[in-house]
Amino acid sequence: MTDQIYKVGMIGLGRKGHGHARGYEGNPRTEIVAGADPDADNRTLFLKRFPVTGYSDYHEMLQHEQIDIAAPILPVSPNPEVVIDCARAGVKAIYCEKPMASSLQESDQMVEETRSRGIYLASGDAYRNMPQHWKVRRLIDSGEMGEVQSINLYQSTNEISGGGCQGLSVMRLFAGDSDVDWVTGWCDTDPLSDDDQNMGGYVKFKNGIDAFVHNKPSAVRGIEVVCTEGIYRSSFDIGEVLLGGNQNALKVQEGFFDEFGSTDHWTSPSGTRQRGGIQAIVESLDQGIDPRCSGDNMGKVLEIAIGFRESHRRGFAPVKFPIEDRSLALYPKPGRLHNKKDVYGEEAYAEMIGQASDKPIGGAEV
Numbered sequence: 001m002t003d004q005i006y007k008v009g010m011i012g013l014g015r016k017g018h019g020h021a022r023g024y025e026g027n028p029r030t031e032i033v034a035g036a037d038p039d040a041d042n043r044t045l046f047l048k049r050f051p052v053t054g055y056s057d058y059h060e061m062l063q064h065e066q067i068d069i070a071a072p073i074l075p076v077s078p079n080p081e082v083v084i085d086c087a088r089a090g091v092k093a094i095y096c097e098k099p100m101a102s103s104l105q106e107s108d109q110m111v112e113e114t115r116s117r118g119i120y121l122a123s124g125d126a127y128r129n130m131p132q133h134w135k136v137r138r139l140i141d142s143g144e145m146g147e148v149q150s151i152n153l154y155q156s157t158n159e160i161s162g163g164g165c166q167g168l169s170v171m172r173l174f175a176g177d178s179d180v181d182w183v184t185g186w187c188d189t190d191p192l193s194d195d196d197q198n199m200g201g202y203v204k205f206k207n208g209i210d211a212f213v214h215n216k217p218s219a220v221r222g223i224e225v226v227c228t229e230g231i232y233r234s235s236f237d238i239g240e241v242l243l244g245g246n247q248n249a250l251k252v253q254e255g256f257f258d259e260f261g262s263t264d265h266w267t268s269p270s271g272t273r274q275r276g277g278i279q280a281i282v283e284s285l286d287q288g289i290d291p292r293c294s295g296d297n298m299g300k301v302l303e304i305a306i307g308f309r310e311s312h313r314r315g316f317a318p319v320k321f322p323i324e325d326r327s328l329a330l331y332p333k334p335g336r337l338h339n340k341k342d343v344y345g346e347e348a349y350a351e352m353i354g355q356a357s358d359k360p361i362g363g364a365e366v
């Protein structure tokens with residue numbers, strides 16, 4: 001084991017950048033050494049809270065600093081170019097936000113530019129980073145729950161890429177990260193639009209697992225992983241494992257998540273999303289393993305969402321994977337695609353970023 005401290009360079013010091021910075025600050029194996037953002041107000045606020053070297057241009061930061069982990073926490077439109085620039089600059093790992101990109105072409109290129117150089121790419125302060133879900137995945141891999149048969153994902157969101165990528169990522173985790181064979185799906189608003197919207201559908205994974213994405217508003221939110229010998233139910237941030245073989249014998253496994261602290265809600269430091277994501281990128285570098293919520297995962301999640309829309313466009317026909325036309329895109333809401341200050345105005349933004357920067361160290365996610 002190594003006890004190397006990984007040096008972090010933040011790119012994009014806006015609202016969400018503060019949350020990630022708190023995560024790095026709270027991890028004993030990471031140290032933020034610099035931050036870059038052309039927005040002078042955001043940069044000043046960030047540097048007051050995290051006193052590191054500031055740059056207005058991230059190229060300069062990459063040139064002058066020894067960065068192990070580049071952390072671009074950016075709107076989606078500049079993200080692909082910046083991630084690729086970081087990869088070409090020779091950092092060891094990149095942990096960006098989500099959605100990672102708008103088009104399949106962009107996400108393919110981001111994965112390729114990092115993978116070909118042996119750079120780990122992670123994307124998103126995501127539920128998939130929570131160690132609780134990985135404990136269940138290990139239980140499934142051990143065979144104790146039998147075989148995964150089907151997955152129900154309940155997520156009503158008006159942005160299947162923007163926010164919905166969270167649930168789709170956890171769904172992939174419990175499908176063993178299998179490749180997709182084919183999907184059918186539908187859009188709630190307008191199948192001809194390239195803009196993000198509420199979508200649902202069915203995913204046939206190549207390993208035979210069925211997954212159903214329920215998109216109607218309902219009392220349920222989260223995931224249900226139905227196995228031959230047990231069930232995992234989770235609202236993503238609280239969950240239970242049931243074992244016992246059949247419907248009548250199924251019993252909740254009391255204490256299964258106790259090691260993560262709080263049992264009523266997964267809010268203890270070791271179990272939070274933000275801390276889990278930072279720890280995951282440290283483990284990638286230490287152990288040479290893929291990040292828990294990798295760029296490859298986020299690219300495949302985008303492909304599922306685009307697949308649902310394509311199915312609707314083709315009269316609800318099945319869409320075979322991989323999707324051939326890599327130019328297809330799904331554009332996130334303006335507040336994710338562009339700087340929030342430009343979208344919501346200076347006054348509204350000042351309040352948003354004030355709230356983000358005021359949170360205490362180790363406070364809840366932003």
Ligand SMILES: NC(=O)c1ccc[n+]([C@@H]2O[C@H](COP(=O)([O-])OP(=O)(O)OC[C@H]3O[C@@H](n4cnc5c(N)ncnc54)[C@H](O)[C@@H]3O)[C@@H](O)[C@H]2O)c1
Pocket residue numbers: 011012013014015016017036037038039042058073074075076078082097098099124125126336337338339340341353366
């Ligand atoms: N995982 C989650 O739960 C979650 C939650 C909120 C936001 N997000 C994602 O985080 C991302 C950023 O959101 P935010 O709320 O921080 O946005 P924001 O508008 O508050 O901040 C973006 C910052 O990036 C800077 N920036 C833009 N282009 C740049 C470039 N080329 N180089 C350096 N800096 C640049 C801007 O000046 C700004 O300071 C979005 O993609 C959003 O989808 C994820």
